[in-house]
Amino acid sequence: MARSGEPVKTTTAKPRTRSAGRGRPTKGAGVDLKEAILDSAEGLFARHGFYGVTTRQVASEAGVDTALIHYYFGAKRELFDAVLLRRAEIINRERADAMTAYEASHPGAMTAEGVIAAFIDPLIERALGGGQGWKNWFALVAQINITPAWGGEVMHRFFDPVVRQLVETLGRALPGAAMPDLYWCYQFLTGSMMLTVAETGRIDQLSDGQCHASDLDAARQRLYTYCAGGFEAVVRKSAG
Amino acid sequence: MARSGEPVKTTTAKPRTRSAGRGRPTKGAGVDLKEAILDSAEGLFARHGFYGVTTRQVASEAGVDTALIHYYFGAKRELFDAVLLRRAEIINRERADAMTAYEASHPGAMTAEGVIAAFIDPLIERALGGGQGWKNWFALVAQINITPAWGGEVMHRFFDPVVRQLVETLGRALPGAAMPDLYWCYQFLTGSMMLTVAETGRIDQLSDGQCHASDLDAARQRLYTYCAGGFEAVVRKSAG
DNA sequence: GTCTATAACTGGATAGAC
DNA sequence: GTCTATCCAGTTATAGAC
Structure with a gap:
């Protein structure tokens, strides 16, 4: 950590990495x-x-x-929006690309689980290997998602296109599925997914240490199987 | 609305229902x-x-x-706790009773969907027929549930017993299920359930008006079927 | 039990020096 | 670009009148 050689300051220490001397x-x-x-x-x-x-x-x-x-x-609220935007663009592109790639590589043979895995896996990967910043961002988005005052508007602004792509792709993976079923099941999926990437630690306490919120590798496969099983059960019941 | 016949006050109107005259x-x-x-x-x-x-x-x-x-x-934080406590006792008793009654009436023939319905239905019933107060309370609990700073501790304090009963009862409905599977699937369930009773309005916007967050009757059966399908898929995969 | 008044403090935001 | 100093609106909480 570089320290600027300024006169002694009695205020709280300010560790700050400057762009080492060179450059404008x-x-x-x-x-x-x-x-x-x-x-x-x-x-x-x-x-x-x-x-x-x-x-x-x-x-x-x-x-x-x-x-x-x-x-x-500018204002505090603009800082908040900047925090949201910084990673939203990255993750949305990754998810869109993953779903497109999955559909291209499984022509006429998509499964619900495959589509769902493509939609969620970029989040798990970033949460596992992207450092604390990504973990914080997911926890933040999870909270906004469930806040009545902001959940509708903010989610709409940042995530509508990629979610629409998921619903449409799932519609092709589950032919004959009714749209309301897909929308409701997407809501159930998003609730599970957000609570998982938020890593609140609740499961650690509930399970007496048998499970750990931070063990996203344990959560991952179960989440995909669970959501796909849910979608299929609802679609089956609706059709039958 | 009774109005107290006090001298005119120029401050903001204070509609307040007094316990009409009689009584201490x-x-x-x-x-x-x-x-x-x-x-x-x-x-x-x-x-x-x-x-x-x-x-x-x-x-x-x-x-x-x-x-x-x-x-x-007392302090603001104590008011907050009082808000949480007021309805927690009521709903927890209702859920515990519903699960106990379901198990008693289906000896040796419980389904995952039956147990899950008993666990969630008291919430849906209160949200549908309990007035705005219950709706507000559910939205509040949903937010706390996903807040890292409070989610672990507060949920633990207010909801651990009834959740433990759910997990144990589900274990009997799904014989051979591994405990970690049950805990993870419970987490997925709780994410879906909380987002649903929070009624954020997100689904209205996403579906272009085809679905309404407030239409809990539409959500209810789908939610039970979805969660049961998820549990069964995970348990099946783990066993197979 | 309920309200008035106010103490003691913290908040977001900005003007202007460097 | 970055920091110092400061404004002032709004916050929790309480003392004491009624």
């Missing part, structure tokens, strides 16, 4: 600090929600001053 | 106001979360002064 100082440092602000905001919002976090806390954890947050992002 | 004034009015405070706190916390609500808002909506909230409940 006007840009390099700025990008780093902007990311640092987003990182700390992401973690704090994930743990305590929008109103449970102060811009002072975000600034302190990022090692910057509150004024810098307003300089880069 | 020292108790009657107090109970009413206490419930009014809990009602407005419940609705506001459900929409905006703990930190998104001020005691002033709660007091204003209940038609009382903030000081009265502290007189009855």
Whole structure:
């Protein structure tokens, strides 16, 4: 960790990684600090929600001053949106690509489980190998998803296209399925998926340590099988 | 609505139902106001979360002064706990009784769907016929459930016994099922169930009006079938 | 039991120095 | 680009009148 050789400050330590000397100082440092602000905001919002976090806390954890947050992002709510947007674009592209690839490689022979795995697996992969930032982001999205005041609007803005693609692809994997059945089952799926990637730790306590929320490898296959079994049971019942 | 014949006040209108004249004034009015405070706190916390609500808002909506909230409940966090507790005891008893009754009436012939229906149906019934208060309470619990900071601890405090009973009863309905499978599948179930009773309105927007979050009668049978199909698929795969 | 008044503090946001 | 200093609206909570 580089430390700037400034006069002693008695305020809280400010660990801050500057873009090591080389390069335009006007840009390099700025990008780093902007990311640092987003990182700390992401973690704090994930743990305590929008109103449970102060811009002072975000600034302190990022090692910057509150004024810098307003300089880069404007109001607190705009910072929040920036946190959401940063990873939404990445993950949505990955999910869309995975579903398209699955359909292309299984012409006329798609299973519900295959489609569902393509839809969810990018999240599990990022949660397993993307570092704490991705984990925080998933926990945050999970909370927004279930908040009446924001769940409808925010989810709509960031996730509608990829969800529509899932429903349509599932419709081709489950021919004859009624649309209301698909929408309801998608809602059930999203509830399970979000609670799983949120890693709340509830399952650790409930199972007396037999299961661990962080063990997404254990959750993964069960989740795909569970959701596919659910879709098929509902579609079967509706048809029969 | 009874209106107290007090001198004109220029402050915001305070519609308040007093316990109509008869009875000890020292108790009657107090109970009413206490419930009014809990009602407005419940609705506001459900929409905006703990930190998104001020005691002033709660007091204003209940038609009382903030000081009265502290007189009855103490700190803001204690008010929050009181909101949770009020309905938790009721619903937990109903769910425990429903599962016990189902098992008693189906000796040696329980289905996963039957057990799950007994576990969830009391929620659906209260959400459909219990008024806005119950709807608010479910939305609030759904949010807490998925909040890392509180989800583990609060859910544990209020819901562990009834969930343990579900898992044990399901174990008897699905003989040979491994415990980790049951715990993981319970987590998937709870995610779907909570998102459904939270009624966020997301499904309305996603389905372009073909489905309505408030149509719990449409959700109910699909949810039971979906969850049972999921449990059975996971258990089957694990055994095979 | 209920309200008025206010203490003591924290919040988001900005102007302006560097 | 970044920080210091500060404004002031809004927050929880309480003391004490009625």
